[in-house]
Each structure stands twice: as C-alpha cells, then as structure tokens.
Amino acid sequence: MQILLIIIMVKLGFIDLDIPKGSNLMVYGPPLIGKSAFVRTLFNEEVSNGAGGIYVSTKDTAETLMEWFEKVGLDDFRIIDCVSKAMMEDVADTDKIKRVSIMDLTGISVRVNGFLEEYWRSGVRDILLAFDTISALLMYLNPQTVFRFLHVLASRLRAARGVGVYVVEEGMHDDKTTTTLKQLFNGVIEFKEDEEKRFFRFISSSSRTDWKEFVIEDGKVVIP
Amino acid sequence: MKIGIPVLEELLGRLPKGKTLTYYIDPEVEGDVFAMQTLYTNLEEGHRCAYVTSTMNSSSVKNRFREFGWELDDFQNFSMIDAYSGFVGSTSEERYVVKDPSNPSELDEVIRKVLRENDLVVVGALSAMIDICGEDFAGIAEGWTGVARDSGSRLVFSFVAWPYSESVLNRIKDMSNAVVTVGGVHHRVVLGYYYGILKADWVDVENVAVLFRLVRPGGVRAYIPKILVTGPFNAGKSSFVHSISNKAVSVDRLGTTVALDHGHVEYKGFSIDIFGTPGQERFDPLLKVLGREALGVILVVDSTQPKTFPRAKQMLEATTRFGLPYVIAANKQDMPGALSPEEIRKRMALPDDILIIPTVAKNGEGVYDVLEALLKLLIGGRYDEP
Ligand SMILES: Nc1nc2c(ncn2[C@@H]2O[C@H](COP(=O)(O)OP(=O)(O)OP(=O)(O)O)[C@@H](O)[C@H]2O)c(=O)[nH]1
Ligand SMILES: [Mg+2]
Numbered sequence: 001m002q003i004l005l006i007i008i009m010v011k012l013g014f015i016d017l018d019i020p021k022g023s024n025l026m027v028y029g030p031p032l033i034g035k036s037a038f039v040r041t042l043f044n045e046e047v048s049n050g051a052g053g054i055y056v057s058t059k060d061t062a063e064t065l066m067e068w069f070e071k072v073g074l075d076d077f078r079i080i081d082c083v084s085k086a087m088m089e090d091v092a093d094t095d096k097i098k099r100v101s102i103m104d105l106t107g108i109s110v111r112v113n114g115f116l117e118e119y120w121r122s123g124v125r126d127i128l129l130a131f132d133t134i135s136a137l138l139m140y141l142n143p144q145t146v147f148r149f150l151h152v153l154a155s156r157l158r159a160a161r162g163v164g165v166y167v168v169e170e171g172m173h174d175d176k177t178t179t180t181l182k183q184l185f186n187g188v189i190e191f192k193e194d195e196e197k198r199f200f201r202f203i204s205s206s207s208r209t210d211w212k213e214f215v216i217e218d219g220k221v222v223i224p
Numbered sequence: 225m226k227i228g229i230p231v232l233e234e235l236l237g238r239l240p241k242g243k244t245l246t247y248y249i250d251p252e253v254e255g256d257v258f259a260m261q262t263l264y265t266n267l268e269e270g271h272r273c274a275y276v277t278s279t280m281n282s283s284s285v286k287n288r289f290r291e292f293g294w295e296l297d298d299f300q301n302f303s304m305i306d307a308y309s310g311f312v313g314s315t316s317e318e319r320y321v322v323k324d325p326s327n328p329s330e331l332d333e334v335i336r337k338v339l340r341e342n343d344l345v346v347v348g349a350l351s352a353m354i355d356i357c358g359e360d361f362a363g364i365a366e367g368w369t370g371v372a373r374d375s376g377s378r379l380v381f382s383f384v385a386w387p388y389s390e391s392v393l394n395r396i397k398d399m400s401n402a403v404v405t406v407g408g409v410h411h412r413v414v415l416g417y418y419y420g421i422l423k424a425d426w427v428d429v430e431n432v433a434v435l436f437r438l439v440r441p442g443g444v445r446a447y448i449p450k451i452l453v454t455g456p457f458n459a460g461k462s463s464f465v466h467s468i469s470n471k472a473v474s475v476d477r478l479g480t481t482v483a484l485d486h487g488h489v490e491y492k493g494f495s496i497d498i499f500g501t502p503g504q505e506r507f508d509p510l511l512k513v514l515g516r517e518a519l520g521v522i523l524v525v526d527s528t529q530p531k532t533f534p535r536a537k538q539m540l541e542a543t544t545r546f547g548l549p550y551v552i553a554a555n556k557q558d559m560p561g562a563l564s565p566e567e568i569r570k571r572m573a574l575p576d577d578i579l580i581i582p583t584v585a586k587n588g589e590g591v592y593d594v595l596e597a598l599l600k601l602l603i604g605g606r607y608d609e610p
Contacts, residue, residue: 160412
C-alpha cells in the first residue's frame, strides 16, 4: 500500500512563516525583548482571521489581557487565567474566561480541552494556543512535572492540528531544562538584541530563517 | 459506605471498610469530581469525612464543590486538610494543616493521623503530591493504604495519570483495592468522557465502560451515547439498525423510512443508542440536529449503486461538520456487481485512513465489525493519532 504523507501547512501571517499544522513552537529570548508582544500580535492576527484562540496566561490577569486585546479590536477568544486565583478571593468563571491556580496543571489541561471541544464542535478547525509563560510554571513546579504536562498538551495540539506557541525566558533556567524543553517542540522562534535593535528568527530541524528586525509600537510587534 | 457514582455503585456495591479506591484519571478529563462525589455522598450519610487539597486553597475547594451544588460548610462531620497554603506561603484556618507540603514526612504524619480519626479520607490530588515530592512518594502513599486497612477507615485517591514512569503507574494500581479509570473519548479533541473498572478485589467485575457527563449541579451522570447511521435512499440503513440492535423500531411507509430508525445495542460493556436517518433529502435538517448530539457516524452505502455515491458524500459532509469520527459500511456485498471497499474508496475519493468495511446488513454480516471499528476510533484514539 502506498503511504501518502500529507503535511498541511499554515501561514503565520505577520511573520511570513509556513509551518505544518499541529506544530508546537517555543518562543525563546531574553527578558523584556518583546516575546509577549510578539505572541499577542500573532494571536491577534490569527484569531482576527478566523482561527479559534486560547490564551493561557501566567503573568497577567484576564482583565489585563482583555484590555490589551480590546485596544486592537479583538474580543472573541478564550482565556485561561492562572494569576487571579493567587491574588484575590475566588472570581467566578465565565464562558470565555476560566481561572485556575498555577499549581493545578490538571485544571489547565482540562480547561484547554474544554475550549478545544467547543471550537471543534462549532466547526472551527484552526486553533492557536498561546502559553505565556512556561517559565512561570517552572518557578513553582519541578521540571519533570512541567515536561509531563507539556508533553500531554503538545500532543493534544498536534492531534487537533492546531498550533501552539509557548514563551520561555532565556537565562532563567539551567541548560538541561532548556534543552529538554526544546526537544518537546517542533521549532523555536528565537530573539536577540543587537546594537539596540531587536531581531527574531525561526529554527527547526529542517529549516532556519535569517534574523529579521522588528520594532514594538503601541505594544504591538511591527516588522519595518 | 456508598460510592455515590451512578452505575459504578451497582457494579461495585458498597466500599468496604479498610479499602482503598483509586480514581485513575486521564489528564485531559475533569475527573476530580468522582472523588468529590464519593466524599459528598458520605457526608450526607453522616460519616466523618476528610478532604486533602494540594492544588488550591480551601475556599477554592469549597467553590469547586459548590459548582455541583455541594455545600461543605453545612457539615460538622467534614474536615479539610490544607496541604496547599504552605506551598504558596499563605496561612490557613483549617483544622489540619501541612505546613510544608513539599516535606514527605510531614505529609505522611498528618495523613496517617487523619486516617485514624475519620471514616473516609479523600486525597484530592495524589499526582500533585508526587509532582512536588518526587516519584518515590508513591511508596509513602502505599503506606496509607495499610493505615486504612488497619484502622478500618476508607481511602480514596484522585490520581491524574500524567506520563509518569511505568513503575509508578503500576505501583498506584497495585496498591489500590479498586481502580476506576476515568478517560476521554478522543477524536482530534476530547469529545466525551467515560469510566470503567480496572479492578476491584471485593467483587467480580464485568468489563464495562460508561459514558458520563458532568451536570452542574448534580455531578457525574451516566449517559447513553448516540451513534448516527446515515446514507442515501435505500442503502440499507434500516436493515443495519435492525440487525445490530437488541431491539429496534422503524417507521416506514411503502418500504422507505419516514422517521428515525431507533435501536439499542449492548456491546462490550457499552450501552449505545443507534439512530438511523431517513435517506430522503427532505429530512436533511434532522441530520444537523442529530449530528450535534451524536458521538460517531456510520455511513451506509449500497455498493452496487455508484450513482448514489455523490449523495453519500454530501450526507457525510453534513454530519462530519460537527467533527465526529465516522466509518463506512460498504453494504449489499452479497449482490452481484457489488464494488469492493477499495473500489468505493477510489470512486468516492476518500483518504486512505477512512475505514470502509464490507457488510450484508440484511443478515447482519459485518455490522459488529463496523461498530467495533467506530468504538476503537473513539476510545482507542490516543494523543498520537495521525
Ligand atoms: N441483498 C441485500 N439487500 C439488502 C441489504 N441490506 C438491505 N437490503 C435491502 O435493501 C432494501 C432497502 O433496505 P433498507 O434497510 O430499508 O434501506 P434504508 O437505507 O433504510 O432505506 P430508506 O430508509 O428508504 O432510505 C430492502 O429491500 C432491504 O431488504 C444487503 O446487505 N443485501
Ligand atoms: Mg430506512
């Protein structure tokens, strides 16, 4: 029997990058270089173009995130807020916002799957999941625990043929942790600063782009 | 003591003294409710029950119970063991507190004490304890099963089966008197949930799988999955439903179906409702309603009638818009000129991974192969499906 390997590609619009559906990418660079802005800009772009969007936030509350996205005109997406529970007494969940403790990886996993099912059953087939950041998980939980969690999550995104982007801070984790993390993903979007200019590039086992310059305007990433 | 979960209760009877019951949960399924429901049922019965939290503070735990209509504060016989606050550096008002939840010996000491002082102890997240203390912690948890046995109390673990090492996963199963698995019905995404009994040492268990939903308020509710049998006019849908069902009804007029065929089949522990749709186009809106409810689709085609294939494909698209998995029954294989499954695949331009199974619905040949294939897609499809 002939085996056909069909890889369906998606284009990540604003960075002009073709990647296979079902990919999980690490967004990796030094603190404050603009990884979150990058991920939000990408998220805004894809979700505005019809993709289902799930944003897992370990840094900002759902309210802070909503504010940012409202400014760029996006309101129909889903949030898993891993911050509020630690800060205030319980705030109620809504259809679009679920709040879990950052320690509760099962809670995060279950909420992601709930949103995936909802999108799937309503006919949405392109999904973007943004996870900002994995580094925060690693502050509370040991690396093994986080790897197990990411293994399950990345496998689900792959099965659902969605795309996942996961922010990891450069310089915060030991080499072994960073290397293991990289192995969990299909590629890395890397960032660097050079003579006060910011650059990113994409690296996977099969390809590598040149460094591309970007600037941040109004919290959004713009490629000049 | 009651188990409090529908169907499970009939199969396992009561939870005997000294026993350990583990809910062994797929990490993508909201399975913590099982242990919560067992606890709440026994609070209502007046037993002294305790709940150990490791992943959220006690007010979050209470809210979590409240989602299902269970008010913990109403019960004098309830106590909470807070093995969370210490971890995030906040204080706790609970009667039992584990000051440093990352310290295995402190956890061990507190839980042993709680087991001696209560009729039922529910450990809300054994897996989280292992995450914090390391895989060796399974050995300490094993010790608690001994304390439960000796003190005549009962121990219930909620264990989320992350990809730990095989030896830890096996140890958890081996140390428990009963293991109930809580899993997902997967097809690209998780479409539904089921539970089954892996073992129980006080009864002979049958191999069953029960689909469930979570009802708020209410908790775990068993439900009967629906499978949709669709296909063009005269393809053999009604015959398929009748030959697979233990009992079935059709409303036919002049040999064609004018309402749903409805059948019910008990198969490998699953209790399944089968609905056959009418083949005529005027019933298409019905497809949409059913598709939203169903868990899977069987498309019946008449292998001798290639001219109906475009219509078959159209019906398939109407139902699979809901993201459901499907299997194709290449029916009327007994007739001369019947096309083979591979020939049908070519003519319908179907991808290689779609299952096409030969059947003779009239006498039941192959119909269970079709059902089996569909169930395998649903229950067997794990994370790494192609
Ligand atoms: N030879 C043969 N005849 C079959 C088979 N399955 C069904 N039939 C015959 O095909 C005709 C149609 O079968 P039904 O089961 O009523 O088909 P249906 O798809 O429900 O038809 P509609 O409801 O009218 O769309 C009947 O005369 C059946 O006896 C089969 O496997 N082999
Ligand atoms: Mg019929």
